[in-house]
Amino acid sequence: SLDWGYTDDNGPSTWAEKYPLAAGARQSPVDIDTSKATSDNSLVDREIDWSYPSNCSYRIVNTGYGWRVDTYGDDTALSGGPLSEVYKLEQFHCHWGATNDEGSEHTVDGKSYAAELHLVHWNSEKYSSFKEAASQPDGLAVLGVFMEIGNADNAELEKIISLIPKIIHKGQDSQASFDLDFGSLLPESKHYWTYLGSLTTPPCNECVIWTVFKEPITISERQLEVFRSLKSVGEEDAIEPEEGKLVKNYRPPLPLGNRVLRECGP
Numbered sequence: 001s002l003d004w005g006y007t008d009d010n011g012p013s014t015w016a017e018k019y020p021l022a023a024g025a026r027q028s029p030v031d032i033d034t035s036k037a038t039s040d041n042s043l044v045d046r047e048i049d050w051s052y053p054s055n056c057s058y059r060i061v062n063t064g065y066g067w068r069v070d071t072y073g074d075d076t077a078l079s080g081g082p083l084s085e086v087y088k089l090e091q092f093h094c095h096w097g098a099t100n101d102e103g104s105e106h107t108v109d110g111k112s113y114a115a116e117l118h119l120v121h122w123n124s125e126k127y128s129s130f131k132e133a134a135s136q137p138d139g140l141a142v143l144g145v146f147m148e149i150g151n152a153d154n155a156e157l158e159k160i161i162s163l164i165p166k167i168i169h170k171g172q173d174s175q176a177s178f179d180l181d182f183g184s185l186l187p188e189s190k191h192y193w194t195y196l197g198s199l200t201t202p203p204c205n206e207c208v209i210w211t212v213f214k215e216p217i218t219i220s221e222r223q224l225e226v227f228r229s230l231k232s233v234g235e236e237d238a239i240e241p242e243e244g245k246l247v248k249n250y251r252p253p254l255p256l257g258n259r260v261l262r263e264c265g266p
């Protein structure tokens with residue numbers, strides 16, 4: 001089974017034992033203390049620009065600590081905002097909690113959202129692979145999108161959620177090509193906070209330029225329950241039906257320390 005996870009005996013407070021980077025000074029997530037955010041001119045008119053194709057083939061996989069959609073980011077591009085180069089979309093995934101009052105990784109003035117979507121991009125202008133980029137301080141650019149519970153399903157996410165019953169157990173995957181409109185996975189407002197941080201899962205490499213959108217998107221309670229139905233163990237692990245469910249997979253915030261937190265947007 002996994003050597004790290006989100007239970008009491010393998011959760012975030014134990015990660016540094018096997019993954020020393022997890023104890024670094026540039027870790028993610030952080031609490032976004034809005035009174036500390038500077039809106040200096042360094043980002044003025046530097047809005048985040050993305051271009052994602054409307055139809056792509058994807059693979060969704062149960063990693064044992066969540067679901068992850070691997071994209072084949074040929075004609076994807078993320079630029080602008082805090083980024084000096086063009087980044088390609090590698091994958092996206094989500095973090096959530098056991099109840100709706102927790103689940104996001106970043107928090108805003110101490111407030112948690114029910115879940116948080118991460119769209120992971122890598123600096124394909126400077127580096128030749130995602131793996132190489134993940135070892136560099138400017139290697140990855142991750143967009144963080146807060147998710148709150150609303151009455152309506154999120155139609156775009158439903159295309160992904162409908163595949164989850166096929167990957168209930170760790171290691172299972174499903175290939176699908178659907179026209180996913182990424183734009184609708186992002187909020188209307190492009191107002192964001194940005195800071196230098198890390199992967200929020202082991203090995204917690206300090207290689208991420210984070211951009212966290214201020215405005216959440218909404219998903220329904222039913223959709224979030226589907227996330228929680230994923231299992232962290234393989235089909236071969238004989239366990240009771242209710243056991244091994246991935247009811248939460250979020251890392252609590254780490255200190256911002258002396259890092260700069262900038263904000264940009266209307």
Ligand SMILES: Oc1ccc(S)c(O)c1
Pocket residue numbers: 118120142198199200201208
């Ligand atoms: O490549 C990545 C893995 C995990 C997480 S949380 C990321 O933000 C990027």
Ligand SMILES: [Zn+2]
Pocket residue numbers: 093094095118200201
């Ligand atoms: Zn993540």
